[in-house]
Amino acid sequence: MTFFSQVEPKSIDEALNDENWTVVIHEELNQFVRNDVWLLVPKTDQMNIIGTKWVFRNKVKQSKDDIFLSQSKYCKEILKKFEMEQCKEATTPMSTSCYMDVDAVGIAVDQTKYRGLIGSLLYLTASRPNIMFVVCLCARFQSNLKESYLKVAKRIMKYLKGTSTVGLWYPSHSLVHLVGYSDSDFAGCKLDRKITSGTCHLLGSNLISWHSKKQAFVALSTGEAKYIAVRSCCA
Structure with a gap:
């Protein structure tokens, strides 16, 4: 994903000819390295190689403000x-x-x-x-x-x-104050009585992270369910 290019390449070769997309490709690959997504090993005759495909999407509008x-x-x-x-x-x-x-x-x-x-x-x-x-x-x-x-x-x-x-x-003029919010239900899943919690974080007025997850814990009270959600939010 890039903010700067108005072109959506149809192949990796087209993307490598665009400076903005080249930067994005390197950032994506660096993310894989930082998160230990894969481990490079020597290929053997018993291995089947699974192909991959790059998908380029312009999710792009930017101005000065x-x-x-x-x-x-x-x-x-x-x-x-x-x-x-x-x-x-x-x-x-x-x-x-x-x-x-x-x-x-x-x-x-x-x-x-x-x-x-x-x-x-x-x-x-x-x-x-x-x-x-x-x-x-x-x-x-x-x-x-x-x-x-x-x-x-x-x-x-x-x-x-x-x-x-x-x-x-x-917006570029937003104040740099980090704020987090969390919430959860109580024994919301009928099958295992586990809670589902959700969190979001804003830097100023900018939403920067969010998630919704069924927790691995069974809360015994609404108060405990809220503490679990807050802990997840802080983490």
């Missing part, structure tokens, strides 16, 4: 890919009465379609923290798929239909 990070083009592409360009719009990504649980008697649906949809939405959360919770919730139900799960995922797409241009705005 601010940066706006958006994936509006990608959002429209996945609406088209999953044939929901003409769907009705939803005002929220998830219904307030929705409560996902194991559906033992529901109608089975195509696993490939559901998993492809969730994978596409997870990528979109890079600039859309407002869908993080419900997308992560849907990602938990990727086996023995039922129609009720797909209905929740489609609700997210209906929400995106009306908010495709929404993104993250970073």
Whole structure:
């Protein structure tokens, strides 16, 4: 992803001819090294080589006063890919009465379609923290798929239909004050009674990190659930 180039290369060769994309490629590779994503080993005859593909996306608007990070083009592409360009719009990504649980008697649906949809939405959360919770919730139900799960995922797409241009705005004049927020439910998962906590951090008015996660702990009270969320936020 780059803020500066208006071109989206179709191949690695095209990207290497653009100075801005070359910088981004090196930054991405350095991230892999810093996070120990891979280990280089000698190739043997028994190894099967799995190919990789670079995907270049311009998530780009910048001026002297601010940066706006958006994936509006990608959002429209996945609406088209999953044939929901003409769907009705939803005002929220998830219904307030929705409560996902194991559906033992529901109608089975195509696993490939559901998993492809969730994978596409997870990528979109890079600039859309407002869908993080419900997308992560849907990602938990990727086996023995039922129609009720797909209905929740489609609700997210209906929400995106009306908010495709929404993104993250970073003004240059914002004050440099780090603020963190956290929240959690209590025994929200019916299966294991674990809590789901969410956190976000702002540097001034700029949102810089966020996550939604089902914790590995079973809280015995609402107070303990809040402490777990705060600890996760501070970490």
